[in-house]
Amino acid sequence: MVYISREGEVIRTDQTLDSVITLYDAWRNGLPEITLSTSGSTGAPKVISISRQALLASVRLTAGAFDLVSSDFFLCNLNTDYIGGKMMVIRAAETGCDLMAVHPSANPFDELKNQSALFARNRGSNFFSFVPLQLQNILQNESHVSLLRTAKAILVGGAPVSEEIRAEIQYRNLPVFETYGMTETVSHIALKDLRTNDAFFTALPGVTLATDEHGCLKIQSPSTLDQWITTHDVVEMVSPEKFILKGRRDNIINSGGVKIQAEEVERAIAGAFPGLAGFFCYGLPDDTLGQRLVLVLEGDAPEPDLSRLDLPRYHVPKEIIRVKEFARTPSGKTDKIKTIAS
Template identity: 35%
Template sequence: MNIWFGQKHISFAEILAGKWGEVDDYQRQILDFCQQWLGGQRVFVRHTSGSTGKPKPIELRREQMRASAMLTGQALGLQRGMAALIGMDCNYIAGTMMLVRGLEIGLEMHVVAPTRNPLLAIDDVGQIDWATCFSALVPLQVQAVLDDVVSAERFGRLHCVLIGGAAIGQGLLERLISAETPTLYHTYGMTETVSHIALRQLNGEAASERFIPLAGVELALDGRGCLTIRGPMTLGKLVVTNDLVELASDGSFVWLGRIDNVINSGGVKVNAEKVAAALSKVLGNDRVFVVGLPDAEWGEAVTGFVEGEPMQLPTLAGLSRYEKPKQIHFVAQFSLTSSGKVDRGATVRGVLDG
């Protein structure tokens, strides 16, 4: 098996031996990790993405990373000799786990530097076995891929794609649900659970609104109604989340939002995700988020942030007077974390300080 950087390919044996010749800094970081993995290193440190707080280092053990990789391979039907297209930053857990899946299952890995549209960055198109190739992307990347004719055609030839790292906006979701190929999965997980612990198929006959946990994952609710997780990828330890879910007896669940994204406006609890979804729908724009900002009258004022040019806001049907935003800010471009996710805190500060 090999890692491909464009036309250059390096076998797993050459990686272990450190025989990879001239490479750039990002490629060297990837090869260093792969060499450590192939050499049997037991502990690795990765940082959280920073999308829900300040990035922090997380120590992960080889056993839990391998368990996650093999369970994903089982769920997706990945087999030795298939291919993986890796366009996420491998310094963060989602990209790292793409490498681990490739190393453990035995996949031909095609790596491109992280960019908004990784399917346009490929210069070894003919080397990829598209019919057996799987990939993982964030929603922002998927949107860019589908908006380009060339990359959209390549996307349709993939075997399957994991989409995670953020909620999928309604407009993009509708496009994905109607896609015939590839098979698409929305993921649920975090760095602490070594990427995803559950998958929701978005298209095809098995499409569902519910996330299905990977084999061996035990889910429950704590006293707040938030999800708790225990499984092979947590080494049997309980992980307590701030995610509100509707949990069924079979372990499947619907994600409702984060408890720390609940806004107390005038004494009424408002779900920020619900308001953001309503805004996204009427504006036809998935680049939306909603937060509560301090307010003398309401305690917290429901406030929307929209990426794009200012426009007249249509009527927001289905929202109570407490849920309707008291103010909406249009921002030319959201601030992003180093892993490419929307940095809500920096975006809000930029607007308020401006």
């Protein structure tokens, strides 16, 4: 655990978290840029540099959206090798908030132990950010749910949020916001309030959206220094500021001339089989269809009855494949290509 107060007091019980202190101090001392690897959201992973100006713009977008002030308390439980973790530290340093950092475990609240009392005393002024797996684990512990209730805002991103998690959030009326963004946009540029049934993301003020000829989202933001970023994400524009995320362009499967968005089938499967975990859809080469849609299951997950799916015929997977364990990227996302290749 590392604790950095707004007055500059530092308490640490784990030397392996020194990178948090190093980043915090570097930012307060005028760090001109950061360098890190992208996750591949806009193409092959690559190393990029992000300027202080772009980082500041991102901080201001988030601070404006959630009215972040110096009396707030931040928890960093994300890997600071990636943009999500780095931005939690930089937001705290720039806003002048108290910051606590713990290891990015499956349930970060387990890491807090007695220190959770600090957040309990700061009710209404805590700022959390999780990946969906972390939030799912937290929601299974009532004392941890009580800690979530102390939050001013809770971010969740890095992977799709399941309907099961969303239902829990709505039932408990927790201030959780699903984020949309990537390394190239310097963290999130759009939010979805999961307390509502809205399917769309809403861009933060100052962010401009458009689509290219393939229906992929284009983004112009203060955090991109007003340069256009073209993503590989296929979207449906609801308004100039709102969009529904359909899936990645490279996850479109052409089966018998029918274009199938893999993520839409995955959402249908998740809705029909809410207890099913560890699966994805993929297009394998097929001599007749060009590509055939398959469902890939991880480990001993029960085999679903696909005839129950309310989908057009070509959108129902033709085959179920099992693998022992999914390959994953360094940031924890499922690597479909490596999983299939193995």
